[in-house]
Amino acid sequence: MRLRVRRVGMQQKLGKWSLRFTEAPFILESSSVVGTKEADGPLGGLFDIVGKDDRFGQNTWEKAESSMQRDALTMALGKAHLDASDMDYVFAGDLLGQSMATTFGVENFRIPWFGVYGACSTCGESLSLAAAFVAAGYARHAVAVTSSHFGSAEKQFRFPNQYANQRPVSATWTVTGSAAFIVGSGAGGNEIQAVCDNADSISRKVQIEGITTGVVVDYGIKDAMNMGAAMAPAACELIVNHLSDFGRKASYYDRIVTGDLGSVGQKILIDLCRQKGVDISKNHEDCGMKMFDATNQNTGSGGSGCACSATVLSAYYLPKLRSGELKRILFVPTGALLSPVSFNEGESVPGIAHGVVLEAVI
Template structure:
């Protein structure tokens, strides 16, 4: 069976399973609409550490520890670990995960990193290069603001288009076989870099929406599907501004996803009461919401098939200060429930 589908997708002949997951978030996320769904809410946003960066490492360590425990696995059972964050040289991941001593692939796809990590994890297992792997991503509001924008003490004004970097992370354990899987990774679509010439770092939704539109269109074309073939089409970080741009771009392509679409950044916060602007963003946004909110719905059979599309803005402080544009990227992961297939086999 040829697993290559269309111009940018894979459909796995033997789909890997997600057998465990965990989410860890900060205090603001713990006050939002999904508070009851997260595995762990930190008592404060430093998670008992001295620095913001160490705090982010701590929440990654906690997320992976919880996910391994829930999957009844040990670190030595993992062949590989795919992990990433927003910080320079991926220091949240390297310092947070070093004690697990799992062979590591460090990844950077900005806020799309969770999709990249899940896609590469699934490809590795499906190809027979590993029986079990782990994927972890995180972000932290304070560490991201410190690196990309302004010191918190500056108290700069935030436009309504701005998104709020989520303090949180998610961990996922993938396996070639499972007795009680949460879901299976049926396929992936790898995104291209898309640059519409935007230079506003306070409008990440506008930067990332074109990449999301290209990815979703590619996925639907490659798999010969319509939007209604998915129970949900889920973006990671577009927020309210980016969502409308996404709808407009896809409608021009003759694709209407308005009934199926949800955005993790719009779900994790109540923008009216929490002052988070357009919504949430960051590597930890899509990861924590997928883990806490969507995977349980797949595990129960409430959702049968979803397209998970985290989106990222590929900028750095150097590129931004040199006047470069901000390209975007998105990665798509097709996740399916195992409930119906399990019943048929029984």
């Protein structure tokens, strides 16, 4: 028995960097889990789960991060009235060496796993692949998961917390959190959405209209305390490529939302885009700047980490799309590609960004 399938040919490829899904998949449900500092920030009331402390019942930061992934995935499935066995694939990764938070985060769900790595842009990469698999008919449901933890990230990339290293203004603060996004085709989504959402938000669903995939962009930045500067060129290139591929102006989007450039990186991004003839000064926002109150929370340039863009998308932007306050956003998680080894060997810190077009539809 050989199943017949038409190959769709090259039609979905748009320009050099992008895919547009004609029958676009939907983000059916999502969830966000954060630590205590995030809960104390401006978005604190919006997250689904807040830890009593940042250990999440575990005895290491790494296990705490895995625990957050389990909580996020479990809650997203619960919201969508689906089981792990309904998920055809999980696309998931994190910041730690060998993606350890994810290995122990996803293992008990027994969902076929494609491990991904895009540094802090991982949410964009995993959403892109989940959307592509659903749009191609390879999956009825695919789930994208990512996480980061301040404790495990500092230990991995910087100094022991006890060392109390001083941080420059350009430094960002790794978000402790995790988010999961269930991507599905429209048919299933309609019903689920109607069941799960409250009366105000039944009317709109969030579809992934297309994706733009990033290349490694290396401006030779070597300052591991200035990730915003390392990532801004990659974000700029992604945005310019995206607008070119889709034939759009920046103003087409209600918001162009980067992941974790912070206030220092935002300035660089807006300047770089201007040099390319693209004005994003009016509609650019950055998840890292949304997450914390920089003045009172002592978080430097802003939040960062895989969980930064992921939890802010789930808790802040998706509800605004569902409610109709926003019609369409270009979501651009950003990643700084460094490791402790590459940094110690004097390598630069290249950046990458992945773009996902999110649209509210009736």
